[in-house]
Amino acid sequence: MKINNFVFRKEGPTTTVVPHRFDGVRSEQLSMGKILTVFLFLAMMCPSASLGQTANTPSSSASPASDTQSTRITKLEQAAADAKSSGDNAWMLTCSALVLMMTGPGLALFYGGLVRKKNVLSTMMQSFAMMAIVTLLWGLVAYSLAFGTGNSFIGGLHNMFLRGVGAQADPDYAATIPLQTFMIYQLMFAIITPALITGAFAERMKFSAMSLFMVLWSLLVYAPMAHMVWGKGGLLNASLGGRFPTLDFAGGTVVHVTSGVSALVCALYLGHRIGYPKQPMPPHSVVLSFIGACLLWVGWFGFNAGSALSAGSLATSAFVATHFGAAAATLSWSAAEWWRNGKPSALGAISGAVAGLVAITPAAGFVSPMSAIIIGLAAGAFCYFMVAKVKMIFGYDDSLDAFGVHGAGGTLGALLTGVFASSAVNPIFKDAQGNTLASGLLEGNAHQLLNQFIGVVIAWVLAAVGTLVILKVVDLVIGLRVSEDHEIQGLDFSQHGEEGYNWESPG
Amino acid sequence: MTKVEAIIQVSKLDAVKEALHEVGVEGMTVFEARGHGRQKGHTEFYRGREYTVDLIPKVKLEIVLADDMVEKAVDAIVAAARSGKIGDGKIFYTRIDEAIRIRNGERGDGAL
DSSP states (O other), rough: OGGGOOOOSSSOOOOOOOOOSSHHHHHHHHHHHHHHHHHHHHHHHHHHTTTTSSSOOOOOOOOOOOOOOHHHHHHHHHHHHHHHHHHHHHHHHHHHHHHHHHHIIIIIHHHHHHHOOOGGGHHHHHHHHHHHHHHHHIIIIHHHHHHHSSSSSSSOOOTTTGGTSSSSTTTTTTTSSSSSHHHHHHHHHHHHHHHHHTTTTTTTTTTTHHHHHHHHHIIIIIHHHHHHHHOOOOOOOOTTTOOOOOOOOOOOOIIIIIIHHHHHHHHHHHHTTTTTTTSOOOOHHHHHHHHHHHHHHHHHHHGGGGGSSSHHHHHHHHHHHHHHHHHHHHHHHHHHHEEEESSSHHHHHHHHHHHHHEEEEETTSSOHHHHHOOOOOOHHHHHHHHHIIIIIOOOOOOTOOOOIIIIHHHHHHHHHHHHHTTTTTTTOOOOSSSSSSOOOGGGGHHHHHHHHHHHHHHHHHHHHHHHHHHHHHHHTTTSOOOHHHHHHOOOHHHHSSOSSTTTTOOO | OOOEEEEEEGGGHHHHHHHHHHHHOOOOOEEEEOOOSSOOOEEEEEETTEEOSSSSEEEEEEEEOOOHHHHHHHHHHHHOOSSSTTTTTTEEEEESSSSSSSTTTOOOGGOO
């Protein structure tokens, strides 16, 4: 049918949107806007107080004609180190960009396509807002709380306003790249983690409440978890001598378990969307979700392989494991669907890929490609089961399956890391003499599974308790859920004054 | 003057258009529609949830004709749109009181 040959008109009254000028909720929205403006003005004052930081000076080297042998060797060693540093830094900056892309537009599209048309912009805006809000928060204080020197549970305030975070490397974290690179890379993780939670309360949470929630969540849940697993002195830090060393290469516990469990708590606290589950709410555009999922897959190479913090063979290993995990999970989810429903759907395939990527995240730099395949196959099937069966049984409205994929997939991946981690891939555990020790269960280290379990439990508890407290506080202060009218109208208009698609506009 | 409304399968639109042009019908308006008569819908699956789609996409044509053209036009539509299966659609007539050509104000059969 050639559509462009005739005029199509939708039967029925033309849509005219009339803005509500006089209800109390609109005036609340206006005052939220004013509060935000004042806050931003004050926030601008803070960094200017610390403008006396040392600027980044590039290293310079003079080379006089008459150099002794040892001077030349020293210079050669320096040049070699600079070259490695240059390669590592180029890779890490690229990875930082890739991980940011995972949020925008990756996650924005993935989630945006899954909601109803009337909520597409608000869903995308939630991810985008994280890019802005968490960035500022990170620079002001959150980086310091996550990666600054502190205690086993949280960092200190020494690196507030990014003080001390410059061109100089910090060998505890990454010896060959500027600490500033490390900081910006970690920021991208801090951005996407809260963005993942938005999937649970899609289509019914106030933008103002969500923004406040995310600020508090980043400080009270993300920063402590990141510190415990990756920060200096962290309780669970496997590389820096934590008490319960948890193997978490790129954030299975820090990112996926915390966000997934928080998502479940949010879904339970906020309750069902109006009409759920009787009213059909299919994704308005699986096309958008598809594009988003592919961007997530590609971006995930930055997420996992970049967690090697260098451009060497470990990065390659993590890259390969990531890819194989995603592919395997795509197939196992699709197979499960094909069996159960008779047809493998596109939405199922991309969901499977994401589940696999989630599960391989903690394992990426510790497992072989074949182990990655097994992890992927397990994740695809398990997450499909969580989303298609368990959610129905318990009846919670985790709108975009943030818990089903990230919470469940992350938990599974973290535990399987304890099974499949191999010192041949990554000799992470060494004894006092420097001999390599076994990493995971299959290699003979059964104890590590217990440590993984401890890490997972801590993530679950921190996320659940923290989220519940924050939800309660935000609910009391502003109220979490939009009004019934606003929910039915759609959040694009009620929260943002827009429509996602104006395809029917006359003229 | 008679208005003929025909609800047909989406895939039959081109054939019906051709057939109408052949019998000399020069004007028509076409709408995207959704609906059903006795035709059952189908189910779609999204992430394990089953959705029943029972408003099936159809095309609706409206043509206003001089009374002596109606028989020819309806026969043409039926011949082009019929497949013999449930879901082929329906045709309705109504009487039209007046027709006006906007360009020059012409009225009645001349405006058609």
